[in-house]
Structures are given as C-alpha cells and as structure tokens.
Amino acid sequence: MRLLLDLGNTRLKWALEDQGRWHAQGAAAWDDDLALLASTWEALPPPAAAFGASVVDDAREQAVAAQVRTLFGREVTWLRTPASACGVHNAYPAPGRLGVDRFLAMVAAHAAGAGDCLVVGVGTALTLDALTADGRHLGGLIAPGPRLMQRALLGATAQVRPGTDGVLVDAADNTADAVASGCWQAAAALVERFVARMTPRLGQTPAVRLDGGDAPGLVPLLGLPVAMVEHGVLHGLAVWAQAQSGNSAAP
Structure with missing residues (x-):
C-alpha cells in the first residue's frame, strides 16, 4: 500500500x-x-x-x-523531474525545469496507451504538452489558467470591476460576461491552436487529454473531441512509484 x-x-x-x-x-x-x-x-x-x-x-x-x-x-x-522515466523522454535540456506535474501527466498518458497525444492541464496554470506514441516529449506551453487570467485582469485595471462572476457568451454586452468569456475563450483558443501546430509534427491529429479542476469548464468551448482525465498526476506517480519498487526489488 x-x-x-x-x-x-x-x-x-x-x-x-x-x-x-x-x-x-x-x-x-x-x-x-x-x-x-x-x-x-x-x-x-x-x-x-x-x-x-x-x-x-x-x-x-x-x-x-x-x-x-x-x-x-x-x-x-x-520525485524530481528526470530526463527520462517510465518510457517518457523529457524534451527540456535542463530536465528539472519541467514541472513534475506535467511530466507525470505524460507518464500517465503513456502508460494508458494514449498514443500521439496532447496532455492539457487546466488549473491555476494552463499547461500543454505534446507526446508521441513512443514517449517522446516534443515540448509544450504554459499560460495562466482562465480563472487566473480573470484575477490578473481585475488586479491590473482600474475600471474593469464587474459586480458578478459573469457567464460565457460569444459576444458580451456587459463587463462581467466580457471578462469571463474572454478569458475562458482565450484558453480554449490556445488549446485549439496547439492542436493545429502539433498535428504536422505528430503526423496525425493527436488525442487531447484534459485534466485539472477547471477542465470541465473548458470542454464545451472546444471545437474538437477531447478525453477527460482525472488525477493524471497521481496516476503517473503511481506508475513511477511502481517502477521504483520494481527497481529496488531487483537484484
């Protein structure tokens, strides 16, 4: 246990x-x-x-x-992010600079047989990583998550002060909806752009795996099929821990 x-x-x-x-x-x-x-x-x-x-x-x-x-x-x-583990090969020249959460989400995807895929985490940060079927990490992107975008906008402006949280619409007629819709749509647009840019490098349209506390809110805004994943970091950590146990048991 x-x-x-x-x-x-x-x-x-x-x-x-x-x-x-x-x-x-x-x-x-x-x-x-x-x-x-x-x-x-x-x-x-x-x-x-x-x-x-x-x-x-x-x-x-x-x-x-x-x-x-x-x-x-x-x-x-x-676990401190390695150059390679559990079949996943880190693209960063300085491996430890890649967030361990991103690395483990890719370990979970690889262990699940996801094939060529994009691993997207939607939380405080919006993280996107491209992973080939044979475990090669092609690199990724980091941006503020949609809620952090909203907080940053409100903290950096004097006049943008919506009184409510706002709802998601295509074009808003009030500030609350404009802020919420703009930030969430920006996140969705980045995911879709990353898919478009990575598809030629992967040779086919990759599977998109969405994880994180705010992932459910992003799904309806995406114009592409996605797979919802829960606790990808923990699942990746379980794979890594099992590998460590196996290594320590080896003669």
Missing part, C-alpha cells in the same frame, strides 16, 4: 494505492488547516511507502512530509 501525494498550486491531492487499485483518495485546499487532513489520514491503514510530487514551496512540502512522518512513520520520496 502506497500513499501518493500531489502538491499542486491550489490543492493537495492524495490517494492510497496498491497495485493500481485506489483504496482511498481526497484533496485539501492549502488554506485549509492541515490538521483536518491529518484527521482523515488517521483513519487510513498505514502505507508501506509514501511518494510525492510537488510544485509548491519548501515550507508546504516539509509540512506535509512532517504529517506523513508523524502519522505513519514514513519518509516521503519526492
């Missing part, structure tokens, strides 16, 4: 996994008290190992590691 940890910008997501089967899972926002998370973990069977992927600061990473140590007596093995 393994405890898997995905420390994202907005939330900590976790799963208790054994040989590909999830026995429990959950999430907690960073502004929640970690003691609440500990109360949930106390009811779990103790894991034999803990593995984590983190894109947050050292302080939060160490706070989570301390909880795992206190509750389960285990040290967290943190």
Whole structure:
C-alpha cells in the first residue's frame, strides 16, 4: 500500500494505492488547516511507502512530509523531474525545469496507451504538452489558467470591476460576461491552436487529454473531441512509484 501525494498550486491531492487499485483518495485546499487532513489520514491503514510530487514551496512540502512522518512513520520520496522515466523522454535540456506535474501527466498518458497525444492541464496554470506514441516529449506551453487570467485582469485595471462572476457568451454586452468569456475563450483558443501546430509534427491529429479542476469548464468551448482525465498526476506517480519498487526489488 502506497500513499501518493500531489502538491499542486491550489490543492493537495492524495490517494492510497496498491497495485493500481485506489483504496482511498481526497484533496485539501492549502488554506485549509492541515490538521483536518491529518484527521482523515488517521483513519487510513498505514502505507508501506509514501511518494510525492510537488510544485509548491519548501515550507508546504516539509509540512506535509512532517504529517506523513508523524502519522505513519514514513519518509516521503519526492520525485524530481528526470530526463527520462517510465518510457517518457523529457524534451527540456535542463530536465528539472519541467514541472513534475506535467511530466507525470505524460507518464500517465503513456502508460494508458494514449498514443500521439496532447496532455492539457487546466488549473491555476494552463499547461500543454505534446507526446508521441513512443514517449517522446516534443515540448509544450504554459499560460495562466482562465480563472487566473480573470484575477490578473481585475488586479491590473482600474475600471474593469464587474459586480458578478459573469457567464460565457460569444459576444458580451456587459463587463462581467466580457471578462469571463474572454478569458475562458482565450484558453480554449490556445488549446485549439496547439492542436493545429502539433498535428504536422505528430503526423496525425493527436488525442487531447484534459485534466485539472477547471477542465470541465473548458470542454464545451472546444471545437474538437477531447478525453477527460482525472488525477493524471497521481496516476503517473503511481506508475513511477511502481517502477521504483520494481527497481529496488531487483537484484
């Protein structure tokens, strides 16, 4: 039994996994008290190992590691983005500069047999990566997620002050709808442009895998078929953890 940890910008997501089967899972926002998370973990069977992927600061990473140590007596093995692992080959010349969350989402796609695909994460950031069927990462893009775009716009302007959240329309007649629609449509347009630019390099139209908390909101705006994926980072981490276990068991 393994405890898997995905420390994202907005939330900590976790799963208790054994040989590909999830026995429990959950999430907690960073502004929640970690003691609440500990109360949930106390009811779990103790894991034999803990593995984590983190894109947050050292302080939060160490706070989570301390909880795992206190509750389960285990040290967290943190994955730092490698040049190659689990059949995926990182395109970055400096491998560690690629976010581990992006790398693990590609590991999950490759392990699932997704073939030539684009792996899109829709959260605080909008991340897009192209992956060939044989595991070659062709590179990717990073942009603000649609909600972060909205917050950035409101923070940088004096007159754009909608009183409501706004709804998505093709052309707005009020500021609230204009802000919401503009930011979400910009995200959708970037995904569609990335598909168009990567298709010639892949030799065929790639499958598009959408993951992240805001992925459901983006799907209706896309003029192309997509596959919704849940917890791609955790699934990729499970593949990596299994490979590590296999390596450590090898003579």
